[in-house]
Amino acid sequence: MLNMNPFCCPSCKNPLSATPEMFTCVACDRSFPILNGIPDFFLVEGEQEAIDVVSAIWQDVNVVKARDTFYRLCTRELKGMAFCMQEIARRTGVGTRILEVGMGTGHFTRWLADVSAPGTEIYAFDCSWPILQTAQANLHGLSSVTLFRANARRTLPFPDASFDILLLRLAPLGPHGVPNVSAGYQILKPGGWYVEAGWDREQYEDTWTNWALKHGFEYAEQHTWQYHRPVTEEEEHAWRIERAAWPADQKVTSSGYFSNVKMTTENLLIAQKPQISIPTERNNL
Ligand SMILES: C[S@@+](CC[C@H](N)C(=O)[O-])C[C@H]1O[C@@H](n2cnc3c(N)ncnc32)[C@H](O)[C@@H]1O
Numbered sequence: 001m002l003n004m005n006p007f008c009c010p011s012c013k014n015p016l017s018a019t020p021e022m023f024t025c026v027a028c029d030r031s032f033p034i035l036n037g038i039p040d041f042f043l044v045e046g047e048q049e050a051i052d053v054v055s056a057i058w059q060d061v062n063v064v065k066a067r068d069t070f071y072r073l074c075t076r077e078l079k080g081m082a083f084c085m086q087e088i089a090r091r092t093g094v095g096t097r098i099l100e101v102g103m104g105t106g107h108f109t110r111w112l113a114d115v116s117a118p119g120t121e122i123y124a125f126d127c128s129w130p131i132l133q134t135a136q137a138n139l140h141g142l143s144s145v146t147l148f149r150a151n152a153r154r155t156l157p158f159p160d161a162s163f164d165i166l167l168l169r170l171a172p173l174g175p176h177g178v179p180n181v182s183a184g185y186q187i188l189k190p191g192g193w194y195v196e197a198g199w200d201r202e203q204y205e206d207t208w209t210n211w212a213l214k215h216g217f218e219y220a221e222q223h224t225w226q227y228h229r230p231v232t233e234e235e236e237h238a239w240r241i242e243r244a245a246w247p248a249d250q251k252v253t254s255s256g257y258f259s260n261v262k263m264t265t266e267n268l269l270i271a272q273k274p275q276i277s278i279p280t281e282r283n284n285l
Pocket residue numbers: 050051052055058101102103104105108125126127128131150151152153168169170171172
């Protein structure tokens with residue numbers, strides 16, 4: 001549901017005028033349709049090519065259904081994400097703006113909405129229509145959440161420095177070659193919090209916390225969890241459908257046996273943007 005018009009033109013960053021059917025840029029006249037209540041900012045020429053090969057699987061309705069089943073069964077059992085939600089919740093209050101990048105089926109978005117203080121505004125986007133439709137169904141009735149469609153690899157429909165908290169879980173952010181942390185830094189207000197979560201952490205040339213500090217953050221902490229978690233056959237089946245769709249070089253080999261206990265690894269980075277920008281190796285370049 002749209003609370004108001006929080007968006008600007010993703011191309012030229014000027015204000016948008018709104019009708020129930022579309023947003024139109026007051027400066028460049030580009031228009032952005034609103035389909036079933038979801039504004040579509042994924043329109044710039046060449047955007048489709050900017051979607052990573054690995055992300056193409058999220059256009060497949062069966063893969064999306066499998067992921068929806070998987071997260072319906074396990075989201076709230078994830079110990080790392082439970083900690084992550086508590087950490088985000090205590091940083092929220094009236095008017096806090098959260099952006100969730102590549103929110104997938106919306107299970108984490110719903111969790112965010114459940115734990116955030118009243119008056120928190122949550123904006124969540126993805127590039128896949130099947131994913132957005134699933135998230136819309138899962139988020140039904142939550143007025144604190146605004147869904148929209150956009151490409152995380154392109155400019156977003158917000159001015160720079162307009163969010164207090166950014167949540168990124170297993171999704172890309174920024175053009176190819178620009179690190180997630182760097183793109184996230186641009187989006188955050190001074191003093192804002194960058195939160196990146198996932199299973200195994202991305203491999204960088206440095207520790208994750210150093211990586212964040214090198215990209216301008218003044219504070220960073222990293223957490224890792226490893227634990228055995230009971231799983232049902234339904235969850236395992238959904239997981240296998242999803243994994244079977246991954247490109248060959250990304251596939252995780254599996255023994256084919258069902259085990260009712262799964263080793264789960266989670267990683268989390270929390271980093272704070274300084275109130276005043278500080279010189280770093282990177283932003284001095
Ligand atoms: C691995 S899933 C993670 C979803 C969710 N964050 C989670 O943790 O379950 C990656 C998500 O990012 C979305 N995505 C991938 N590339 C994207 C892009 N360039 N712009 C927007 N969303 C993207 C996919 O459609 C998919 O929903």
